[in-house]
Amino acid sequence: MPDLPANLAQTLTVPFEHRLLFTRDVFAPENTTLAQVLTPRESGERVRVLVACDDGLRTAWPSLTEQILAWFSAHSAVAELAAPPLALPGGENAKATFAPLEGIWAAIASAHLCRHSYIVAVGGGALLDLVGFAAATAHRGIPLIRIPTTSLSQGDSGVGVKCGVNLFGKKNWLGAFGTPHAVINDLSFLRSLPPRERRAGLAEAIKVALIRDAAFFATICARSDNIAGGNHAAFEEIIATSARLHFEHIAGGGDPFERGSARPLDFGHWAAHKLEQLSGFRVGHGDAVAIGLALDLIYARRTGLLDAATCEQAIALLRRFGFDLHAPELEQRRADGHRLVIDGLEEFREHLGGRLSIPMIRTPGVRLDLHELDQRVVDAAIDELRDRHG
Ligand SMILES: NC(=O)c1ccc[n+]([C@@H]2O[C@H](COP(=O)([O-])OP(=O)(O)OC[C@H]3O[C@@H](n4cnc5c(N)ncnc54)[C@H](O)[C@@H]3O)[C@@H](O)[C@H]2O)c1
Ligand SMILES: [Zn+2]
Known part of the structure; x- marks a missing residue:
């Protein structure tokens, strides 16, 4: 028998540009932020664009569709709409079934988008996850521009490199990693958020501050009365800093596509994801993260990792921003008394x-990673949350 050919191996290095731009009134005709990133693959080409908009956002900004149409007519030298703006449901339900996903794929197909076209997704984190997944899979990836419109999506999810929808009752079970072509944070959109969506981004800001940046944590504490009192400038500053820290973590954290086991930005998230699921998504992501943070902070205090004063300061901050630090779903148990939320660890x-x-x-x-949690301490921490805030 002749010898086998030698085995081959090579390293593929593909640089990804990751851009985060801040603006206000992105669809005002004179605003050029979007035009700056709608770059043709070959110079001189006019790019074709499909815009997908969150219905909840359109309700809050009734003239949004007209503004988008007007913006594209003002910038017709650069870009053209391949189809009228697509209206899609916002919120977690949009990620729950395949119907909205199929709708986007169908719109991409009938508008004949190709990999030189762009999809612009305008909306909350759920809409961005949904449209992002459709964009990542159609033609194996159509460039995506995200315009996040909630505090959570501007400060956290929208600046990241993940997308996905829920399947088998599990969050983001079906998804992909991929760098968006650009993210545009339009701070004006933050003005119309209802209280739950306003505070959601604050939970993620507290999370990233606790994990990465003591000075930012001190700033949030110092501004907490202003923010809780409705001061918009103070609120914008916190969300923009949170966005920057999340953005810097993508390139600076050393593991953008999460190949390793460590997930520093998921502080408080093991319980949060399970709680969202147990509540049938009655508890939103931000509210669930606040509870998950409180739970992990108490765990850290009870195991001697964290001093009581810092634990209390962080919990008081969450309370100051209006978070309810207990949910009835934390008490759902198996027949043997085991709390279902604790299954979130294995998931x-x-x-x-x-x-x-x-x-x-x-x-x-100052962060550390634990590879095992003592379930009795987790139980005791949940008891404490229930007794203090239930
Ligand atoms: N991909 C990731 O890395 C990542 C990370 C964290 C969270 N997420 C996902 O993000 C989702 C949560 O996102 P979210 O907190 O942005 O909530 P959301 O997308 O569920 O939006 C909440 C509500 O606000 C509405 N809305 C959007 N913009 C608005 C505006 N400017 N004014 C008024 N209403 C507006 C929406 O229509 C929706 O009803 C979850 O599905 C979560 O899993 C993804
Ligand atoms: Zn989160």
Whole structure:
């Protein structure tokens, strides 16, 4: 028998540009932010664009569709709409079934978009996840421009590199990693948020501050009365800083596509994801993260990792922003008394792959990863939340 050919291996290096632009009134005709990033693959071409808009956003901004049409006519030298703006449901339900996804794929097909076209997604984190997944899979990837419109999506999810929809009752079970062509945070959109969506981004800001940046945590504490009192400038500043820290973590954290087990930005999230699921998404992501953070902070205090004063300061901050730090779903139990939310630990491990890795803090800005949690301490921490806030 002749010898086998030698095995081959090579490294493929593909640079990704990751851009985050801040603006106000992105669809005002004189605003050129979007035009700056609608770059043709070959110079001189006019790019074809499909815009997908969150229905909840359109309700809050009734003239949005007209503004988008007017913007594209003002910038017709650069870009053209391949189809009228697509209206899609916003919120978690949009990620729950295949119908909205199929609708977007159908719109992409009938508008004959190609990999030189762009999809512009305007809306909350759920809409961005949904449209992002449709864009990532159609033609194996059509460039996506995200315009996040909630505090959570501007400060956290929208600046990241993930998309996905829910399947088998599990969050983001079906999804992809991929760098958006650009993210445009239009701070004006933050003005119309109802209280739950306004505070959601604050939970993620507190999370990223606790994990990465003690000075930012101190700033949030110092501004908390202003923010809670409705001061918009203070609120914008916190969301913009949160966005920057999340953005910097993508390139600076060393693992943008989450190949390893550590997930530093998922502090408080193992319980949050399970709580959202147990509540049938009655509890929104931000509210669930606030509870998950409180739970992990108490866990860290009870196991001697974190001092009581810092734990209380962070919990008081969450309360100051209006978070309810208990949910009845935390009390759902199996017949043997085992709390269902604790199953979130194993689901978190399964979703990450590899070994369990739960981010915790010793002090703001100083993180460590735990590879096992003592379930009796988790139970005691939930009891404490129930007794204090239930
Ligand atoms: N891909 C990721 O990395 C990642 C990370 C964290 C969270 N997420 C996902 O993000 C989703 C949550 O996103 P969210 O908190 O932005 O909520 P959301 O997308 O569910 O939106 C909440 C509500 O606000 C409405 N809305 C959007 N913009 C508005 C505006 N400017 N004014 C008034 N209403 C507006 C929406 O229509 C919706 O009804 C979850 O599905 C979560 O899993 C994804
Ligand atoms: Zn989150």
